[in-house]
Amino acid sequence: MIKNSKLTSLLLAGILGASLLTGCSGGGDTASSDEVKKIGITQLVEHPSLDQTREGFIKALEDNGYKDGENIEIDYQNAQNDNPTSQTIASNFVNDKKDLIYAVSTPSAQAAYNATKDIPILFTAVTDPVEAGLVKSLDNKDGGNVSGTSDYLSIDKSLSLIDTLKLDVKTIGVMYSTSEVNSKVQVDALKEYAKTKGYTVVEKGISASSEVNQAISSLVGKVDALYVPTDNLVVSSMPIIAKTANENNLPILASDEGSVTSGALACAGVDYYQLGYKTGEMAVKILKGEATPADLAVETMDEPVITMNEDTMKTLSIEKPADVEVKTVTTETN
Incomplete structure (x- = not known):
């Protein structure tokens, strides 16, 4: 009886150990998967200024520990200056359940805003976000899921x-x-x-x-x-x-x-690279759970x-x- 009891205990211990190892392994994969944030970048058209905002945005993420292919997954889509395509891109991002949408240009931001009121949206290169219907005011005190940076200059x-x-x-x-x-x-x-x-x-x-x-x-x-x-x-x-x-x-x-x-x-x-970088810093706060778009006022560059x-x-x-x-x-x- 003692031998059988010892054998049973050993078997149970082995099974429990294997279960724990499996659980740890599976839990690690799940945690890794959960840590990868999906970011959709929608840009109306390629030209140097808009490209610079995208480059600045990505650099700000990298400088704060968010690297594409590691803990974030960036999906960059260009609408080739076609508004209906911007709308399609935004809808696809919503269907793909992106964690954050970065919209470069007013039409891209409007398309994203019309597509979702839940996913955080950060815009850039938008001259007048209030007139565009993206936010109610630049201080964004009544904000929803949208904020960002404006390239307005008097x-x-x-x-x-x-x-x-x-x-x-x-x-x-x-x-x-x-x-x-x-x-x-x-x-x-x-x-x-x-x-x-x-x-x-x-x-x-x-x-x-x-x-x-x-x-x-x-x-x-x-x-x-x-x-x-x-x-x-x-x-x-x-x-x-x-x-x-x-x-x-x-x-x-x-x-x-x-x-x-x-x-x-x-x-x-304005310096569009720095404008994009500033938007990237806003994105970091959202990705870390330190803020929502409603907590962030729209930022500008005055000089x-x-x-x-x-x-x-x-x-x-x-x-x-x-x-x-x-x-x-x-x-x-x-």
Whole structure:
């Protein structure tokens, strides 16, 4: 009886030990799986500024211990400047039960917002998130599942370049997408600013990239400078616009550095890499469970960075101002 009892005890101990080992092994796999957060990145179109926000966002995650393929899984989708595709991407992210959606541009953010009121959404490169219907206020005190960063910069800071570069400007042309809320906000601000400075504004609305050539050609000879807002359709067509403008001695004052590297003369704009990085830091708080989007106010970057294109400066015979800090770039060709 004693022998049988010992044998039974040994068998039970072995079974229990194996069970514990199996349980530990299975529990470890489950914990590992639970730790991997799924992040969906939806971007309207590829152009330098939007790309920089994505790069900054991912770098902020990495700097805080979140690495793709390890403890996070990043699913990057580009809508190729097609709003219905943005909506499809957002719906797919919801169906895939992403833990967080990072929306680059206003249309992408609106699509994500319309697709879910539960999954945390962080936007960037949105000029006016209130007008876009993403948040009720910039302090986001009544916020839901959405917050992020805005690339808004007051029009007087953007167009201070006219005086800084000593440009002879009386008439300003502006091209913009008629379907982007961001663009309407900026064009309205431009017209209000123009009244205070005595400028005349000539508008040219477009709805597709196929209209860009005709639009820029129609402005040549009628305006003294071209202002380019943070408009995704226009900015993604900047190489075409810059080629025509530079050939006709028409200076382009842009709102983002990416446009300058594509041939625009200059911009006084935000640093989009840093804007994305700042959004990534917000994402870290959400991923760690330290905050929800409703706890996070919309953030902006107030001080512009002046960037000038050396190639365009030579073409237009314009010199870099000596009394202002200026970053210079050259034209990038594909």
